[in-house]
Amino acid sequence: MSEKAFDKELGKWSAWHDTGVPLRLGVSSCLLGEEVRFDGGHARNSFMMDVLGNWFEWVPVCPEVGIGMGVPRPTIRLFQNDKDVRLIAPSTREDFTVRMGTYAAKKVKELQKTDLDGYILKKGSPSCGMERIKVYDERGVRRRDAAGLYAAVLIERWPTLPVEEEGRLNDVDIRENFIERVFCRNRWRTLIRRGLxxxxxxxxxxxxxxxxxxxxxxxxxxxxxxxxxxxxxxxxxxxxxxxxxxxxxxxxxxxxxxxxxxxxxxxxxxxxxxxxxxxxxxxxxxxxxxxxxxxxxxxxxxxxxxxxxxxxxxxxxxxxxxxxxxxxxxxxxx
Ligand code: SF4
Structure with missing residues (x-):
């Protein structure tokens, strides 16, 4: 890369990226077509796989498999009790809150070492969902304003990472802004790698x-x-x-x-x-x-x-x- 402060070549996105170093996105595994959902299914997203997949390397994470829940597994939900929100399987009453919190903190630390450029999460999941996740109490749905437990830790501990939800990427403005942030982050990281x-x-x-x-x-x-x-x-x-x-x-x-x-x-x-x-x-x-x-x-x-x-x-x-x-x-x- 040129060191000139003013260079028309620097107006090309490709001037700022190293071909040998791929842009890398963390992703909820089921979006890649991996059969890791509670019922053994997947949630393959064709825009991500067929379009973004040509430009990005994926780093898949399934937090529920990561904490050893297996496939298939009982569904889990966020429940509000007197003090806090818990991640619970209604059919067995098993509480996964601590296990998921510990896993998420460790996983995020590990991912930070791989230096991701962004992350795409699965919508609607009590683990991976970024927003509007249902929180239940004994009477039913109490509110719909939570983040999944894994997603909440990811966003809180890595606030500079561009994070989006797969469903929101259907909005063309949100999609462009997210990808623009991802490429910008990669340009900055490339600059640091080359020597700032x-x-x-x-x-x-x-x-x-x-x-x-x-x-x-x-x-x-x-x-x-x-x-x-x-x-x-x-x-x-x-x-x-x-x-x-x-x-x-x-x-x-x-x-x-x-x-x-x-x-x-x-x-x-x-x-x-x-x-x-x-x-x-x-x-x-x-x-x-x-x-x-x-x-x-x-x-x-x-x-x-x-x-x-x-x-x-x-x-x-x-x-x-x-x-x-x-x-x-x-x-x-x-
Ligand atoms: S939403 Fe997250 S926890 Fe659920 S199957 Fe997909 S990757 Fe796994």
Whole structure:
């Protein structure tokens, strides 16, 4: 990777990833088609297997098999008692709370050593579900706002890891945001593996400016101020602060409104170069995208064409225009 602070090559996602080091996602095993569910079945997810599977290496985990419950096994549920929430098999009254908590803490520690880029969980499971899991009491369903026991430990102990639920990935905005965070995390980790220096931090931040703005304008400014501290505080402290801010910014979802702001900002770089009719057409495409009439890929393609036509190196070096493989087609939906 170039050490130049400003380099149009750095606008390509592939410049930041090492081909020999795959992007790696933790996953609930049943989503890969493994027959580990309580009834001996699976929950194969075709988008994950057939699309994401071409780009990611999976690290499968089935926490219920992991604590020795076997397949098939009795169903388990979250139960609220006077003091806390327990993980219990209603048919046998066996309580798995402690076993699952201990297993989860140990497993997360182990996974942290493998340095995942993200994690996809199975929805609706009292072990793996990320949200809206039913909690029962003696009268029936008491509420639906819990996380599965394993998922809760994963999220609490590894707050910087991008985590999503397979069901939520059907939402195109959630899907793109998750994959964008995963690729961004991998780029940062690759940078560290290659050897992080102040110059490389500046190059990374420069290439990510528009991407960060599309997620969180205030966070983008904060991260810029941190980069401005290079040389004034110890490098180790600087890199740690920047990493925390980077992950915080990327956690905020990029919305249509934020994309429109970034697209208009990019258009500003070519407003003196473009014939006014073409400028109006791009503006109209940005407006149509903002109104939900056309996908993001349309104004992006128009801008990209003109970035190369007029050789605007600053924009050519923005990862925003090319943050993940186009084959994933994440920006092709309305
Ligand atoms: S949801 Fe989790 S615990 Fe249940 S079968 Fe799938 S991987 Fe195993």
């Amino acid at each position: 220096t102040r110059r490389r931090l500046v190059a990374f931040h420069t290439a990510h400016k528009l991407l960060l703005r599309s997620h969180n304008e205030a966070g983008y400014r904060r991260s810029g101020r941190l980069v401005g501290l290079a040389g004034q505080i110890p490098d180790g402290e600087l890199f740690t602060l920047y990493e925390a801010e980077l992950y915080r910014v990327m956690r905020t979802r990029a919305t249509k409104r934020r994309h429109v702001n970034v697209l208009e900002h990019a258009l500003g770089y070519m407003k003196k170069l473009l014939p006014s009719r073409e400028k109006r057409e791009i503006l109209a495409a940005i407006g149509d995208y903002g109104a939900g009439l056309i996908p993001l890929i349309v104004p992006l393609t128009l801008l990209r064409f003109n970035i190369h036509r007029y050789e605007i190196d600053y924009l050519a070096g923005q990862i925003y225009f090319n943050p993940h493989p186009k084959e994933l087609m994440l920006r092709n939906h309305v």
